[in-house]
Amino acid sequence: MSRIGIIANPYSKLNKRNPAQIETLRTIASKHADFFVxxxxxxxxxxxKTMANTGFDVIAICGGDGTIAxxxxxxxxxxxxxxxxxIAILKGGTMNLVASQINIQGSQASVLRRLIRRVEQRSALTTSKLQTLQVGDHFGFLYADGSAVRILKEFYRKKSGILGAIWLGLRLVSSxxxxxxLVSKLIYEETVKAKSGAQTMEFTSLGNFAGTIRKLPLGFPLLPLAMKQKGLFQATFITCPKEKLLWQLPLIMIKHKEGTSLGKYSxxxxxxxxxxxxxxxxxxDGELFIHDETTPLKISQGPEVEFIKL
Structure with a gap:
């Protein structure tokens, strides 16, 4: 029978808002799984490291996208x-982007109960495979820079959940x-250079994205070509002028092709x-980093991970 280990981040959005939830999950896991806060x-x-050395072959993660990464x-x-x-995802964050990719439904407690029941009944664990993205020394699924990072930092100042994200979006549209x-502070062009194989590119862009998952937070399909060809992730550079972004954004989202299209290069x-x-x-995946070395930041595909469908 599989051995289950649970990693819980008490500082994720949902867990911080409801600290008793950690103890509820610990009680459910009692006698069935090892619980690590x-x-x-x-x-x-x-x-x-302890889990690897002692042979855990199922790890459940209780936290948001950053905790998962x-x-x-x-x-x-x-x-x-x-x-x-x-890997089993118990959710616990603001956007729960990875959980939405594999359609995890229900509360943290109900998801954990389903996992324990299937393992103890020795039921086959149905999984969905997702390719990871390696950025520097870290692994995740969605990379972004430029204006996207500045908007994310503004959101993190208040950490007000989905409603806060929607409110920030409305404020940006109004600005x-x-x-x-607000829009002048958060959204502006920067010059970046990119290289893929023998191809070298230079853009004046508002921000750049790369990922192995197709949907962004709130369901925006910015990377619809990700993993359509096995082993390839999608990178998109937002090249439209700042003053045209609001009007071109719908077309940026729905144009699904490589190369140059209205407002972007993919x-x-x-x-x-x-x-x-x-x-x-x-x-x-929502965690913030700074690359200040003289060498370029390297992004590549990482190993494939099996996520349990619950």
Missing amino acids: TDSLQDLSQKV LTMTEIIRWYTRKELPK FLRKGR ICCDELEISSQSPLHYTL
Whole structure:
């Protein structure tokens, strides 16, 4: 029978809002799974190392997209000589982007109960495979930089959930129409250079995205070509002028082809290097990073991961 380990991040949006939920999950897991609450990145690394050394082959993650990405990075790091464990997502974040890709439904408690029941009944665990994206030393599924990072930082200032994200979007639209201060502060062009194989590109872009999943938060289909060809992720550079972004955004979303199209340039590749004249601020699944080295930031496909459908 599979051995289940549960990683819980008490600082994720949902868990922080309802601290008692962690204890509820711990009670459900009692006698059925080992429960690990993490309090730092170092602690997370040590606990995943313990799980790898003691043979856990199912790991459930209770947290948001950032928690999933950080945990996956440690799993790939420590399960070097073993098959990667199957992953169950218990949710717990704001957007729950990865959970939405594999259609995880229900509360954290109900998802955990379903997982335990299937493992104990030795039922076949139906899985959905997702290719990871490696950015520098980290693994995740969705990369973004430029204006997307500045908007994300503005959202994080208040951390007000889905309604807060919608409200920020409405404020940005209003500021765009009025040529206000908010849109000027968050959305502007930067020059970036990109290289994929022998192809070298230079863009003046509002922001750049790369990923192995097709839907962005709130369901926007910006990367519809991701993984249509096995082993290739999609990268998209938003090249439209800032003053035309609001009007061109619907067409940017619905135009699904490689190369140049209205307001963007898209490419499907297995490796990409991005560089800029200043430190590159980027996000991977909601976690924020800065690449300030003189060498380009390398993005490539990572290992494939099996997520349990619950």
